[in-house]
Amino acid sequence: MPNAAPLICPQPEETPFWRVKPLEAMSVEEWESLCDGCGRCCLVKLEDEDTAEVMYTDVGCTLLDAQTCRCRDYSNRQSKVADCVRLTPQAVRSLSWLPPTCAYRLLAEGRDLSWWHPLVSGDPETVHAAGISVRDRVAGPEENFSIAELLERITDWPLEGPEE
16 A cells, blocks of 8 residues: 555634634733734824814824834833823723724724734735825924924824725
8 A cells, every 4th residue: 555645634724813802801912913003093182172072183292203103112101101091902992082093993893903904914014005104194203393383283194094
């Protein structure tokens, strides 16, 4: 009897963790990997005192690196930036200002990650290629602008989806 090649059964693809785990059940590593690196949440936002409407500007937090779209001092951000919000499962369900493209918001709303998200594409550059990130769109860090100047920097693009 000739030697038969072993039968190789393909392994079923594992369902990605974000499709099976609620936000509260994710490990720290899983939670942190949900951040797509767009930097939109690190743009300065202004709130209208009368209407409570939140408006985005194209001005970055003092710690935002506008090229990498990441925090320059992530582990110490909350001690250095008084109004830096730590995202938690509870917070993402209540923060109205999270961008509509934000993975945390999408999952909290029962939706899936977008094609350009690095966990889906396998490439951290797709968030930039899709036009989601703040790369090349930040006017500068917040300390370079007065309140009056911030009012002139209000923009809608952080609320928009990807460029097609």
